[in-house]
Amino acid sequence: MLIISAKSGQLGNRLLLFANFIAFAIENNFTVLNPAFEEYAEFFNTTSKDLLCRYPNNHLSIGSNKFLRKYYYIFNRYLAETGKFNTLTIKRDQTFSWSNSNIINNLKTGSLNFFQGWLFRDGWFVDDLPILRKHREEICTYFQPLSKYQLNVDKLISNIRSEAEIIIGVHIRHGDYQQHQHGLYFYSVEDYIKVMQAVKELFIDRKITFLICSNEKQNKSYFQEFSYIYGNNHLIEDMYSLAQCDYIIGPPSSYTMWASFYGEKPLYMIRDINKKITIQDFVHFYQWRGIYHACEDWSKSYWEWTH
Numbered sequence: 001m002l003i004i005s006a007k008s009g010q011l012g013n014r015l016l017l018f019a020n021f022i023a024f025a026i027e028n029n030f031t032v033l034n035p036a037f038e039e040y041a042e043f044f045n046t047t048s049k050d051l052l053c054r055y056p057n058n059h060l061s062i063g064s065n066k067f068l069r070k071y072y073y074i075f076n077r078y079l080a081e082t083g084k085f086n087t088l089t090i091k092r093d094q095t096f097s098w099s100n101s102n103i104i105n106n107l108k109t110g111s112l113n114f115f116q117g118w119l120f121r122d123g124w125f126v127d128d129l130p131i132l133r134k135h136r137e138e139i140c141t142y143f144q145p146l147s148k149y150q151l152n153v154d155k156l157i158s159n160i161r162s163e164a165e166i167i168i169g170v171h172i173r174h175g176d177y178q179q180h181q182h183g184l185y186f187y188s189v190e191d192y193i194k195v196m197q198a199v200k201e202l203f204i205d206r207k208i209t210f211l212i213c214s215n216e217k218q219n220k221s222y223f224q225e226f227s228y229i230y231g232n233n234h235l236i237e238d239m240y241s242l243a244q245c246d247y248i249i250g251p252p253s254s255y256t257m258w259a260s261f262y263g264e265k266p267l268y269m270i271r272d273i274n275k276k277i278t279i280q281d282f283v284h285f286y287q288w289r290g291i292y293h294a295c296e297d298w299s300k301s302y303w304e305w306t307h
């Protein structure tokens with residue numbers, strides 16, 4: 001049994017982490033428990049009904065609430081740190097893959113294996129993309145949002161498609177990105193507009209609408225030159241709305257990476273505002289490749305993309 005007993009990042013990171021564990025579990029006949037998914041479990045069909053956040057999903061699910069999930073997580077953190085169980089810590093000072101790691105050799109079958117210190121983001125898992133792709137349908141079924149969220153997403157996208165030929169999702173990541181990696185990927189609204197203008201030129205003869213999603217309220221006057229719609233300003237609905245767009249643009253973020261994976265839609269990660277954008281810069285999730293440059297200060301580590 002594999003137990004994710006430590007939290008890594010926010011929603012996008014937790015989904016990518018969980019998805020990688022599920023793919024590995026399918027390949028190797030393991031069960032996964034994810035108490036570290038506690039804040040987000042309530043949004044999805046399977047995990048909302050199961051305290052254990054378990055894969056494979058069991059029909060004998062244990063009902064839950066926020067209070068129980070919190071203490072379920074705390075209890076598992078305690079067990080992981082007692083030293084009485086097999087606890088595996090994976091540092092983020094180097095890339096990781098299941099196939100090239102000693103982790104597999106240290107797993108104990110028929111026992112509890114606690115994992116902590118794991119971050120799946122920006123390509124840490126690129127070597128494992130084939131098994132993610134292989135089991136995408138099963139993973140996406142597991143992470144279907146509750147119908148009340150999916151209905152809102154479908155309504156929003158349907159309304160846009162009634163007027164547009166192409167929908168381009170824009171993820172404006174402000175808020176926490178002002179501090180994240182010393183603001184490396186914190187772009188101004190003017191920067192996003194510059195990128196949107198360049199992308200619009202790629203579809204000069206098509207009727208496009210931008211779906212703008214942000215973790216910070218944006219002034220509507222900024223985008224008057226575009227045909228645009230704001231997202232629903234909901235953590236899950238915005239992510240899954242981006243997944244239904246034809247193309248996605250945004251800064252490096254696991255939030256849009258998950259949308260790209262779930263919706264099988266090409267993503268353009270903004271790393272250079274002044275770059276001349278081509279249609280080839282929109283890359284499907286499975287095409288990401290790169291060279292990882294590690295630094296003692298993890299916030300200065302980065303991927304040099306070679307897709």
